[in-house]
Amino acid sequence: MKFIESIKNQQVKQWKKLLTKKEREKTQTYLVEGFHLVEEALKDKNNIIEIILSEDIEIPVTWDIQQLSLTKITSEISKAISDTETTQGVFAICKMKQPSFQTLKGKSFLLIDAVQDPGNLGTIIRTADAAGMDAVILGEGTVDLFNPKVLRSAQGSHFHIPVLFGRLEDWIQKFNQNQIPVYGTSLENGVSYKQVEPSSEFALLVGNEGNGVSMDLLSLTKNNLYIPIIGQAESLNVAVAAGILMYYLKV
Known part of the structure; x- marks a missing residue:
């Protein structure tokens, strides 16, 4: 176990950089904060590169952190790397994962076109997890999945449900080729959702939030x-609408 005391330590500076999208994409790692998110990450220890703990915090006895790197830090450092007003003093550095279409299991999917509010995206992912969806696919223009506010809103659900990225046009084509119907959402030129039969596929x-799904x-x-x-x-609200439709359509 390491102990870092200086806020000027290079490792601390690197952790702080993970609060930016640029650094997360560069290193393919991200920071989660708080007891609940770290506990969710620990359900598959392959998610985690390192556990970081404030010196005044004790590890819960139920946590299995054997074979994981553990670093203790001062409360000053804990505040410096936190994205919250009142930090819980527990963090984990996690690996980004990108499943492919070929590895996906199941036949119910949620596609997200340019949702920009972090709270909305996190809530949608959490609801998709709760509704039993098989994967979430983020299109271009959508807020960063690993934004700290997205992670907090998702409450760890991004560890449970595959979240993929890509051009939604390509994904829709793949679904069409696999005879999986794709339903858009639109207040104009649409039908009431109750006119569609629920399905497993x-x-x-x-x-x-402002413009809805693109016409293309x-x-x-x-x-x-x-x-x-x-x-x-x-x-x-887009998160509320997504929740209503997922629960209605999924059998």
Whole structure:
């Protein structure tokens, strides 16, 4: 076990850099913070490169950290590498993973087109996990999966459900080739979601908070669905809408 006291230590500087997307992509690693997220990461120790613990924090007795690198740090360093106002003093450096279409199991998928709010993306991933979806696919323009706010909102679900990246046009083509129907979401030129029969095989496409799904993508879908607005609200939050549709469509 190492102990680092200086906030100017090169290792500390490297950890702080992981709060930026550029460094995360460069190193293919990211930082998770807090007891819950680290505990979720520990369910598969292959996720973890290193555990970092503030000197005033004790490791829970239920955690198995054998064969993992452990570094103790001062509370000052803990605050410096934290993305929260009040840090819990426990962190893990994790590896980015990128599954491929060929390795995916199951036939229910969620496609995300340019969702930009970190809280929305994290909530959508968490809901997809809860609804039993088989994978989430992030298209271009979507907020970084490993943004600390996304990770906190997802509550560890990105460890449980495959999250992939790529051009959604290509993914839709793959689903069409595999006879998996793709349903877009649109308030215009669509049908009520209740007119579609739930199924074990489908892909659901949701879009940007302000602009929705791009018209180019909507032109490639089997059907475009909408959720009727009964009250006076103009529209539903994308995470709420995604949750309603996933739970309805999935059998």
